[in-house]
Amino acid sequence: MSELTPLREAVIDLDAIRGNVETLRRTIGTEHLIAVVKANGYGHGAVPVARAALTGGADRLGVADLAEALELRDAGITAPVLAWLHDSDPDFDAALAADVEVGVSTLAQVDALAAAAERVGRIAVAHLKLDTGLSRNGVAPDDWPQAVRAARAAEEAGLLQVTGIFSHLSGTDAESDVGQADAFDRGLAEAARAGLDPELVHLAASGAALTLPRARYNMVRIGIAMYGVSPFPERDPSEFGLSPAMTLRSRVVAVRRIPQGQGVSYGHTYRAPRDTTLALVPVGYADGVPRQASGRAEVSIGGKRHPIAGRVAMDQIVSAVGDEPVQVGDDVVLFGDPATGAPSAEDWARAADTIGYEIVTRLGRRVTRRYVGA
Numbered sequence: 147m148s149e150l151t152p153l154r155e156a157v158i159d160l161d162a163i164r165g166n167v168e169t170l171r172r173t174i175g176t177e178h179l180i181a182v183v184k185a186n187g188y189g190h191g192a193v194p195v196a197r198a199a200l201t202g203g204a205d206r207l208g209v210a211d212l213a214e215a216l217e218l219r220d221a222g223i224t225a226p227v228l229a230w231l232h233d234s235d236p237d238f239d240a241a242l243a244a245d246v247e248v249g250v251s252t253l254a255q256v257d258a259l260a261a262a263a264e265r266v267g268r269i270a271v272a273h274l275k276l277d278t279g280l281s282r283n284g285v286a287p288d289d290w291p292q293a294v295r296a297a298r299a300a301e302e303a304g305l306l307q308v309t310g311i312f313s314h315l316s317g318t319d320a321e322s323d324v325g326q327a328d329a330f331d332r333g334l335a336e337a338a339r340a341g342l343d344p345e346l347v348h349l350a351a352s353g354a355a356l357t358l359p360r361a362r363y364n365m366v367r368i369g370i371a372m373y374g375v376s377p378f379p380e381r382d383p384s385e386f387g388l389s390p391a392m393t394l395r396s397r398v399v400a401v402r403r404i405p406q407g408q409g410v411s412y413g414h415t416y417r418a419p420r421d422t423t424l425a426l427v428p429v430g431y432a433d434g435v436p437r438q439a440s441g442r443a444e445v446s447i448g449g450k451r452h453p454i455a456g457r458v459a460m461d462q463i464v465s466a467v468g469d470e471p472v473q474v475g476d477d478v479v480l481f482g483d484p485a486t487g488a489p490s491a492e493d494w495a496r497a498a499d500t501i502g503y504e505i506v507t508r509l510g511r512r513v514t515r516r517y518v519g520a
């Protein structure tokens with residue numbers, strides 16, 4: 147089989163991931179840090195990212211669901227892994243067999259985890275999650291006293307070990323985050339009254355870890371910041387000493403010259419304001435390029451930024467490069483490290499009315515990942 151040069155690739159700089167974790171370790175200063183590698187490591191590849199994050203000083207890993215946790219175990223990763231999102235009939239036996247720690251969000255899950263521990267013959271490691279106001283998962287505040295007592299009873303029965311208590315912030319504004327931290331403190335006090343003494347207490351994800359010291363407790367759960375993407379739409383990752391790990395690249399596959407007034411791409415939403423060269427780039431919304439960014443985002447070709455002309459199609463975008471001597475085969479960077487002059491994931495997010503998280507996570511299946519560093 148011949149090796150084709152990929153038409154589009156995401157280059158993942160594992161040194162950037164490792165360096166970002168080192169930086170976050172230093173600046174946040176908590177005793178523990180969970181590197182969150184759910185959703186295939188925010189599109190970067192869960193297993194290589196997990197390894198780089200552990201090398202950078204993360205001591206634990208976090209994922210949403212059990213399948214993601216098992217993927218890490220299947221790859222031979224032995225660090226503690228926490229999974230916190232389950233359906234109504236989760237396979238806690240498999241979690242225990244794979245030594246996966248379980249985030250617990252309901253009283254029923256306390257019971258199910260204890261029952262699995264009894265069947266498998268292993269003590270289950272649980273992190274109890276309190277809903278402090280996000281209103282997604284987490285034990286409802288009214289159920290919390292009962293949940294902590296049930297968890298304590300399961301500890302005494304030798305079935306469960308409550309290693310962590312946690313919650314998640316809505317990030318609405320500073321005031322509401324502080325209100326959630328207050329509710330969390332009340333929940334911790336209730337847990338202590340029930341006799342629980344968790345080793346790990348964690349509330350903050352990237353945003354609060356970087357900006358709300360009160361929310362750090364002794365562990366933070368770091369996702370987006372580790373990838374060098376900002377948790378805040380209006381602030382760049384460089385403000386926090388973070389470098390983007392992902393560069394989305396392609397190359398020019400055709401060029402043509404069009405006269406002033408010629409329409410470009412579906413619906414002719416762009417008409418050339420003057421004679422211009424067009425560069426055809428084989429990436430589209432199937433690859434995760436947001437159609438919403440049509441006519442708004444820029445790409446970097448040969449180190450210079452050029453606008454996208456007209457609509458993003460399924461497989462292609464067209465860039466209007468004016469009189470620049472752009473040629474077939476030239477490198478195109480859709481987003482990467484702005485320190486190199488490329489647009490950032492944040493630039494794309496602004497152009498598409500979304501957040502950097504979505505830009506890196508949504509890459510399609512045709513985008514090959516290539517790893518450099520670490």
Ligand SMILES: *Cc1c(COP(=O)(O)O)cnc(C)c1O
Nearest residue numbers: 182314351352353367368369370
């Ligand atoms: C995704 C997630 C995180 C990580 O959030 P970032 O903002 O990417 O750091 C942390 N905790 C929970 C519960 C999550 O679902």
